Amino acid sequence: MIRPxxxxxxxxxxxxxxxxxxxxxxxxxxxxxxxxxDAYARVEALGAPFKTFALPAPSPETRGFxxxxxxxxAAVCRFDLGGGPxxxxxxxxxxxxxxxxxxxxxxxxFYALTDRAASKGRMDALIVTAEQLRTLVxxxxxxxxxxDLRIVSPTKTGFVMTRVLxxxxxxxxxxxxxxxxxxxxxxxxxxxxx
Amino acid sequence: xxxxxxxEAFESELMSTLIKAVLIATVGLAxxxxxxxxxxxxxxxxxxxxxxxxxxxxxxxxxxADPYTRARVExxxxxxxxxxxxxxxxxxxxxxxxxxxxxxxYKVGPHAPxxxxxxxxxxxxxxxxxxNPAERYVLRSTEIxxxxxGGFSIFVxxxxxxxxxxxxxxxxxxxxxxxxYDPALSGALGVDxxxxxxxxxxxxx
Numbered sequence: 001m002i003r004p005x006x007x008x009x010x011x012x013x014x015x016x017x018x019x020x021x022x023x024x025x026x027x028x029x030x031x032x033x034x035x036x037x038d039a040y041a042r043v044e045a046l047g048a049p050f051k052t053f054a055l056p057a058p059s060p061e062t063r064g065f066x067x068x069x070x071x072x073x074a075a076v077c078r079f080d081l082g083g084g085p086x087x088x089x090x091x092x093x094x095x096x097x098x099x100x101x102x103x104x105x106x107x108x109x110f111y112a113l114t115d116r117a118a119s120k121g122r123m124d125a126l127i128v129t130a131e132q133l134r135t136l137v138x139x140x141x142x143x144x145x146x147x148d149l150r151i152v153s154p155t156k157t158g159f160v161m162t163r164v165l166x167x168x169x170x171x172x173x174x175x176x177x178x179x180x181x182x183x184x185x186x187x188x189x190x191x192x193x194x
Numbered sequence: 195x196x197x198x199x200x201x202e203a204f205e206s207e208l209m210s211t212l213i214k215a216v217l218i219a220t221v222g223l224a225x226x227x228x229x230x231x232x233x234x235x236x237x238x239x240x241x242x243x244x245x246x247x248x249x250x251x252x253x254x255x256x257x258x259a260d261p262y263t264r265a266r267v268e269x270x271x272x273x274x275x276x277x278x279x280x281x282x283x284x285x286x287x288x289x290x291x292x293x294x295x296x297x298x299x300y301k302v303g304p305h306a307p308x309x310x311x312x313x314x315x316x317x318x319x320x321x322x323x324x325x326n327p328a329e330r331y332v333l334r335s336t337e338i339x340x341x342x343x344g345g346f347s348i349f350v351x352x353x354x355x356x357x358x359x360x361x362x363x364x365x366x367x368x369x370x371x372x373x374x375y376d377p378a379l380s381g382a383l384g385v386d387x388x389x390x391x392x393x394x395x396x397x398x399x
Contacts (some may be wrong), residue, residue, distance in 0.1 A: 011213065016222045023226020024233075029235075031265040038268040060318075060325035067272045067282070067321035069373050070331040071313040076273075097375045099313050101255075101276040107268055109276030110257045114376050118251065154257060161273055163280075165311055165375060181202045 032106060039065065039107035043159045049078040050086075059173065072163040073176040077184035081156045083130040084188040085136070088160045092121050093178035097165040100182070101129060101138040105155035113149070125149040126187065129156065135189055160184050204370075236267055245390045247291060248283040248372070255279070270321065281309075281377050281385060284317070286369040288393045296352055296365045298398040305390035306347035309377035311335050314348060316360055317371050326363025333360055349396075 032038070042065060056062045058070045068074055069126040077088040090100050092115055100123045101112040113123055126148045128136065133152055140146055162182040166175035217257055226366045238356045241262040243250045252265045254274035267274055287293050288300060315332040316324045323331035333348055340346045349355035350370070353360045362368060370393065377385060 012218060016218045018224025019219060020225035020229065023223050024230045025226075027227060028234075028261050028265050029229035032268045035268040035271070039271055039273045042200075042271055056367055057285040059329070059331070060323050062322075065273055066270055067215055067267070067274075067317070069313055069371075070315060072372075099276075099375070100361040101273075101279050103273065105259070105343050106264070107273065108257050108259055108264065109255045109274065109279075112255075112276030112279035114279060116376065165334070167334065169330075184318070 039103065040105055040157075040159065041119045042075050043078050046076065046078075049080050049157075050185050052077045052091050052180060052182055052184070054176060057176070057181065069163070069165075072165050073172065073179040074161060074163050075105045075179040075182050076159050076161045078159045079127060079153075079157065079180060079184050080186075081127065081129050081132065081153060084148075085126050085132050085186070086184055087187045088123075088125050088182070088184045089122045089128060090182040091178070092118050092123070092180075093164070093174065094175045095171070095178055096167050098123070098178065099163050100125065101161050101163070102151055102153065103161065104153060104158045110154055111151045117149075123162075125151050127151050127153050127158075127160075127184075129153060132189065137139075139189070196256055231263060245283070245387050246388050247285045247287045247289055247384065247393060249285060250385060251275070251282045251284070252277070255281075272321065275373065280373055280375045281379075283372040283374070283385070283390065284369050285393060286367070290397045291397065294370070294393075295379060295398060296362045296368065299349060299351040299353075299355065299396040301347050301349055301369065301394045302360075302391050303347040304341070304392070305389060306335065306372065306391055307377060307385040309335075309372055309374035311375040313373050313375075314360060314385050315371045315373070316350065317369050318366055319369075319386065321371075324360040324363050324368050326364060328361055328363075330359075330361055333358060346399065350393075 052075050055064055055074045055076065058068045088100060090098065092098060098115045099112055101109050104110050115123065117123065126149050130152050133150055162179050164175040164179040166172045241254055241260045251274060253259050254267050255276040302314065313332050318324050338346050346358060348358040348360055350360045350362060374383045
C-alpha cells in the first residue's frame with residue numbers, strides 16, 4: 001500500500017472544492033432562469049398584457065403571490081415595450097398610502113413611487129426603453145419641456161404593481177377598488193410627443 | 195512494447211485515476227448543491243441583513259440586488275417591496291433568539307422604526323397568513339391602541355388578549371412580518387437599529 005502524500009491530498013481537496021464552487025455558482029445563477037413560478041410568470045399566468053388584474057386579498061386559502069400584506073390591496077398590469085412606451089397610471093382615492101412599483105422581466109423593482117409623488121390626483125409615469133427615451137428626448141420641445149416622469153425599464157417586458165393600504169379592515173373594499181383602477185397602456189411615440 | 199507486468203500496472207493506475215475523478219466529481223457536485231441550497235434557505239443564509247432577531251429585506255427591492263437575494267426572491271415568486279416604497283422585516287424568533295412558539299404569549303413593542311405607516315402580520319413558513327377564526331391576520335399602525343407617549347404593545351397569543359391582539363390561530367411554526375410603508379430611511383439597512391420593536395416572550399403554556 002502506498003501512503004498518499006499530503007501534497008496529493010491537498011491537491012484532491014482543491015479540485016473537489018473547485019467542483020463544489022462551480023456547482024454552487026451554476027445552481028445560483030440558474031435558479032432565476034429555471035424558476036417557473038417567479039413573479040413575472042405568475043403575472044403572465046393571469047392574462048394578457050395591458051390589462052389590470054386585481055389580486056385577491058391574501059388569506060390562508062388564496063394561492064397567489066406569497067408575502068403580500070393582507071392590509072394592502074394590490075393589482076398588477078403586464079407591459080411590453082415592443083409597441084412603444086407604456087403609460088402607467090393609478091388614481092388616488094381616500095387611502096392613506098398607495099404606491100406604484102415597476103418590475104422588470106426578472107421581477108426586481110427598477111423604480112417605485114408613492115402617493116407623495118402624485119400630481120393631479122394620480123400617480124403617473126411613462127415606461128420606456130433606453131432607445132425610446134433617446135427618441136423622446138430628441139423630439140422634446142425645448143421651450144415647453146415634457147413634465148412626464150420617464151422611467152427606463154431594463155427589460156422589454158415587465159409589470160407594474162400598485163399597493164393600496166387600507167386604514168382598517170372595513171376600508172379594504174375601497175382600497176381594492178382604488179388598486180383595480182390602475183391602468184397601463186401603450187402610448188406610441190407620435191402621441192407622446194405632443 | 196510494454197511487458198505484461200507494466201501493462202497491468204498502467205491499467206490499475208488508470209482505474210484508480212478514474213475512480214478518484216468520479217469520487218471528486220460526485221463529492222464536489224454534492225457539496226455544491228448542498229451549499230447552494232443551504233445558503234438560499236434559512237440554514238446558512240448569505241447576504242441577509244439582520245437587526246437583532248429581525249431580518250431586514252432591504253436588498254430585495256432594488257435593481258442591483260445580489261445573486262443570492264435574487265435567487266431567493268425568484269424561488270419564492272414574491273414581489274418584494276421596492277426601495278422608496280417600503281421595507282419588510284421578518285422574524286421567526288423572539289428578541290432573546292428563541293424560536294417563536296404557538297404556546298407562548300409575546301409582547302411586541304413599544305416602538306416601530308419611523309415610517310408613515312406600518313403593519314404587523316403573522317405568517318406561516320410559506321409567507322401566508324395563519325388561519326384564525328376571527329380572520330384577523332394583520333394589525334395596522336392606524337388601528338391599534340397606544341400609550342399616551344405613542345408607544346404600543348401588541349400581544350401575539352393563541353388565547354384572546356386584552357388590548358392589541360394578534361391571534362395565533364393554529365399550532366404551526368410562524369413568524370412575524372413587519373412592513374414599513376414610506377419609511378424614514380436611515381443607516382445602511384434603511385432602518386435604525388435601536389428602532390426595531392422588541393419581541394418579548396411573556397409566558398408559555
